[in-house]
Amino acid sequence: MSELFKGEFSRRQILTTTGLGAISAAAIAKMGEEPAAAQQPPTAQPTPRGGSLPPQIKFAPISEQTEVDAGGPPTALPPERRLGFAIVGLGRLALEEIMPAFAQCKLAKPTALVSGDAAKANQIAEQYGIKPQNIYNYQNYDNLRNNPDVDVIYIVLPNSMHREYTVRGAKAGKHILCEKPMATTVEDCKEMIDACKQANRKLMIAYRCQYEPHHRAMIQMIRNKELGSVRLIQADNGQNQGGDLNQWRLKRALAGGGCLPDVGIYCLNATRYLTGEEPIEISARTFSTPGDPRFKEVEESVTFQLQFPSGVLAICSTSYGIHEARRFRVFGSNAWGQLDPAFSYNGLRMMVSRKSSTNNMAENVTEVRMSEKNQFALEMDHMADCVIANKQPHTPGEEGLQDQKLMALIYQAAQTGKTITLPRVSGLDVTRGPAPRTLK
Secondary structure (H helix, E strand, O other): OOHHHOOOOOHHHHHHHHHHHHHHHHHHHHOOOOOHHHHOOOOOOOOOOOOOOOOOOOOOOOOOOOOOOOOOOOOOOOHHHOEEEEEEOOOHHHHHHHHHHHHHOOOEEEEEEEOOOHHHHHHHHHHHOOOHHHEEOOOOHHHHHHOOOOOEEEEOOOHHHHHHHHHHHHHOOOEEEEEOOOOOOHHHHHHHHHHHHHOOOOEEEEOHHHHOHHHHHHHHHHHOOEOEOEEEEEEEEEEEOOOOOOOHHHOHHHHOOOHHHHHHHHHHHHHHHHHOOOOOEEEEEEEOOOOOHHHOOOOOEEEEEEEOOOOOEEEEEEEOEEEEEEEEEEEEOOEEEEEOOOOOOOOOOEEEEEEOOOOOOOEEEEEEOOOOOOHHHHHHHHHHHHHHHOOOOOOEHHHHHHHHHHHHHHHHHHHHOOOEEOOOOOOOOOOOOOOOOOOO
16 A cells, blocks of 8 residues: 555644744844844855756767767756755655666756655655655645745656646646656546646656657657558566555556556557557457456456557557566568567667668667666656756656546457547647757
């Protein structure tokens, strides 16, 4: 169960107690003092956050042009100018991936925590140098509006809670980065978008793969026709979910579904950003092993097929009952390209297969090696970059809303056994903002 539901003590009581102590201490300290005007130095003005990255330090080349460019040393904003992020929910993803990723960020830093477990929050705050007064619980979450240390709220809660904390966060005047899936219903997604628009705040959904170098390279390869005309995409993402049967991912009210919104969404989203298109047909099947206690409320496995306007067919599978598999392969008229693994946090591998240009009897299968980047750092820096430059995120709320609509139709197609036809959508990447820029 999410750490949101663990016991907590009243932050209001703590603030009241410490506030009285501060007043008493101040009154005692003032006894025998000279006038304040003669004692106090001028008030320091806060350093404005954001701005341009410093110029990259350049070195003379030490390798011939036959060798891969290392890219040069990284640049970053000074810590005091990086945008402050409040992390809402201190579960596995937040503590194992997101918090450590800030060490690789160039524009973002953690400045506040929101948790229902005060002891855990205090421990994490100490570990990452977060001020004790910047620890919040779910009752006083709205007080973030008064905290100038926080520019962006990153919501890492069970799916069904994304709407509430996005809406409250936007009303508190903060920009929102929300984990995927965006929510559990189309209506909730729309409400999240509307709340951020009304507050004039940015909303980004954390589709980390769309910021990862291997995925960016595959997108460019497809768009540049390096594989020829794409005909077919196969995508699989699954894992053997188990252990604690009370975990929120196995509760429909909290997760909104089983494998599909958790890991299957990666396959769905990949077919859309690889092609840039929106599907015009959907068919699907679901299955859950009878009597398996893990799947009393949510589905075990889903397969679905999508057809796109250009004629591309996508065949996707996802499951909570298989050994880990996270891959996709794009079949073109001249070559195929794949990532395997594709959806993992690290260790991604890219392969391309095409006929040899020197031997008509040979097929060249080559690995495209690229420097690995922290996916969470990339997405958080992109969010910060969008706030600093006042531009639309690459994966805004509309991107999450579209996946939510399509997942609802996948469930409908599986339930009815019928193929669902959708209206054609003109243009490419219609739900996405500008491509993320590379930060050196």
